[in-house]
Amino acid sequence: MKSLKEIASAQKKDMLFLFMVAVVIGTAIVFQAFLLVKAVDGVFLNEQSISQVLPTLGGLFLVLLVRTIGNYWKGKRGIEMATKVKRHLRKELMEKYAKNPLQSSLRGQTGGKVSMMMDAVDEVDNYFSKYIPQVIQTTFIPILILIIVFTQHVNSGLIMLVTAPFIPIFMIVIGMKTKVKSEEQMDQLAAFSGRFLDALQGLTTLKLFGQAKRQKETIENSSLGFRDATMEILKVAFTSSFMLEVVTMLSIGIVALELAIQLIVYQSISFFTAFFVLVLVPEFFSSLKELGTTFHNGRTSMGAAKKVFEELAEEEQLVKWGQMAIDHTEPPEMELQNLAFRYGEDQFSINNINEKITPYSQIAIVGRSGSGKTTLLHLLAGLLAPEEGEILLNGQGLYRYREKDWFDQLGYITQDPFIFSGTIAENISIGGGEHVSREEIEKAAKQAGVDDLVCSLDKGYDTPIGEAGRGLSGGEKQRLAIARAFLKKPSVILFDEPTTGLDLQTEKILQASMKQLAQHATVITVAHRLHTIKHADKILFLEKGRLIASGSHEELMESVPAYKSMVSVQRGGTAS
Numbered sequence: 001m002k003s004l005k006e007i008a009s010a011q012k013k014d015m016l017f018l019f020m021v022a023v024v025i026g027t028a029i030v031f032q033a034f035l036l037v038k039a040v041d042g043v044f045l046n047e048q049s050i051s052q053v054l055p056t057l058g059g060l061f062l063v064l065l066v067r068t069i070g071n072y073w074k075g076k077r078g079i080e081m082a083t084k085v086k087r088h089l090r091k092e093l094m095e096k097y098a099k100n101p102l103q104s105s106l107r108g109q110t111g112g113k114v115s116m117m118m119d120a121v122d123e124v125d126n127y128f129s130k131y132i133p134q135v136i137q138t139t140f141i142p143i144l145i146l147i148i149v150f151t152q153h154v155n156s157g158l159i160m161l162v163t164a165p166f167i168p169i170f171m172i173v174i175g176m177k178t179k180v181k182s183e184e185q186m187d188q189l190a191a192f193s194g195r196f197l198d199a200l201q202g203l204t205t206l207k208l209f210g211q212a213k214r215q216k217e218t219i220e221n222s223s224l225g226f227r228d229a230t231m232e233i234l235k236v237a238f239t240s241s242f243m244l245e246v247v248t249m250l251s252i253g254i255v256a257l258e259l260a261i262q263l264i265v266y267q268s269i270s271f272f273t274a275f276f277v278l279v280l281v282p283e284f285f286s287s288l289k290e291l292g293t294t295f296h297n298g299r300t301s302m303g304a305a306k307k308v309f310e311e312l313a314e315e316e317q318l319v320k321w322g323q324m325a326i327d328h329t330e331p332p333e334m335e336l337q338n339l340a341f342r343y344g345e346d347q348f349s350i351n352n353i354n355e356k357i358t359p360y361s362q363i364a365i366v367g368r369s370g371s372g373k374t375t376l377l378h379l380l381a382g383l384l385a386p387e388e389g390e391i392l393l394n395g396q397g398l399y400r401y402r403e404k405d406w407f408d409q410l411g412y413i414t415q416d417p418f419i420f421s422g423t424i425a426e427n428i429s430i431g432g433g434e435h436v437s438r439e440e441i442e443k444a445a446k447q448a449g450v451d452d453l454v455c456s457l458d459k460g461y462d463t464p465i466g467e468a469g470r471g472l473s474g475g476e477k478q479r480l481a482i483a484r485a486f487l488k489k490p491s492v493i494l495f496d497e498p499t500t501g502l503d504l505q506t507e508k509i510l511q512a513s514m515k516q517l518a519q520h521a522t523v524i525t526v527a528h529r530l531h532t533i534k535h536a537d538k539i540l541f542l543e544k545g546r547l548i549a550s551g552s553h554e555e556l557m558e559s560v561p562a563y564k565s566m567v568s569v570q571r572g573g574t575a576s
């Protein structure tokens with residue numbers, strides 16, 4: 001899908017319906033003028049009584065009713081088309097963001113994306129609800145009126161023919177400007193939304209650093225930028241309306257003058273013809289003028305739609321999953337083959353990693369800060385797609401499996417696990433299937449060493465936590481995440497060990513829980529603690545995105561000086 005025009009042309013049924021409505025409205029306009037003139041002519045020139053013109057007035061009422069119903073259907077079908085397209089665009093954006101949440105979150109600001117989904121898509125509305133129905137109507141009604149006028153009075157037809165093109169010319173000149181300005185407005189809105197949400201999320205940090213006032217100014221400037229862009233569009237809209245009114249009034253005036261001269265001075269036409277033409281002419285110009293106004297709306301929609309299409313067309317390294325089932329619950333044999341990934345041109349990259357991970361082994365990924373440990377963990381989890389190489393599970397590429405099957409096998413305990421707004425029990429239960437009993441939740445909590453904490457709370461497992469409830473420390477959140485893992489019983493566990501200092505007791509609880517989990521799974525840990533590193537079956541030592549060594553602690557201490565010096569720093573300076 002490349003443009004709104006293409007989407008509109010694809011809706012053939014709706015377009016045909018709108019054209020039929022235009023034919024009905026156009027015919028009604030002509031009959032309305034005819035019957036009105038007939039009634040006036042009858043009463044004022046032919047001295048007919050009211051009862052004589054009553055059938056004409058009845059016909060006039062019917063025609064007005066038909067015209068009103070026609071307009072109602074035109075508006076209704078336009079709104080329906082707009083709703084359909086907006087729903088479709090939002091679905092596509094949502095799918096794009098949701099399909100690869102990690103890739104999507106790496107690019108652009110959250111606020112900008114929300115504004116894209118809500119405001120930019122809303123801007124598309126006018127194109128379908130107003131512009132398209134009006135374009136269809138204008139392709140029929142003015143031509144019909146012009147033909148009728150030519151049959152009645154050629155001079156008036158010629159004046160209309162000469163003056164009418166001014167309106168499309170204005171529309172094109174103004175429309176070209178509007179589309180560019182509307183794109184600018186959308187950019188400004190996205191920037192403003194992004195900054196605003198960013199500032200809200202980081203309000204505490206900004207306050208602590210005394211930056212709240214400066215940030216306020218940034219937001220203010222950003223909102224002023226959006227205001228100015230909006231005012232520019234309104235300026236164009238008002239100028240365009242003004243010019244359209246001037247051209248329309250002048251044109252109607254010229255036709256009226258010409259009719260008056262023919263009627264009074266030359267007496268070359270009848271009152272009926274002059275009045276009939278005079279009633280039809282404003283309808284002709286009003287249809288063109290309406291198109292001019294909605295043309296402006298249409299161009300604004302096109303500007304917004306261009307932004308939406310650009311976002312949809314943005315290429316991302318997609319994680320594409322296959323259809324193969326994982327039918328075993330045992331930890332798989334894993335192998336990294338020439339694994340490579342980069343965040344973008346000239347950005348951090350993981351290069352050519354080759355390694356075998358045997359089932360039930362304890363793997364520690366170590367390296368300096370920024371060496372790519374978390375990135376490697378994301379690759380192993382299947383959250384980032386490798387640029388080259390692959391991860392094999394039992395000899396088959398990871399991405400040949402079904403996404404759900406792999407995630408069912410996987411437990412990922414991040415440093416800052418997400419706690420949903422709900423009770424402690426609800427938060428733990430997301431690790432289990434659809435029906436998790438309270439006993440299972442409590443057992444998992446005990447295994448994760450979080451039971452004591454829960455029991456010390458007044459409402460126990462029913463204590464609300466997350467955004468609307470009680471706060472939790474980093475260590476407590478990780479233990480909740482471990483409780484989720486005990487419920488899930490994954491065969492591969494990825495664990496991002498906390499870098500912050502934990503008290504001795506919490507550290508012991510964490511170690512004991514992980515040991516228990518490791519009995520049934522392969523555990524791959526981004527390790528910061530010497531205890532974890534020393535007890536690992538294999539250590540992967542990363543430096544600047546490269547795997548420079550792998551082996552046991554003793555082997556690396558002997559053969560890799562960089563590893564030895566890192567361990568010595570962790571021990572507090574004694575390299576031994």
Ligand SMILES: Nc1ncnc2c1ncn2[C@@H]1O[C@H](COP(=O)(O)OP(=O)(O)OP(=O)(O)O)[C@@H](O)[C@H]1O
Binds near residue numbers: 348368370376
């Ligand atoms: N979205 C991103 N775009 C570009 N570069 C990124 C992105 N995310 C991370 N990086 C860069 O990739 C490098 C590796 O990051 P990663 O988080 O994998 O390191 P790490 O070894 O886990 O570090 P730490 O121990 O400090 O958590 C860093 O230099 C980081 O700045």
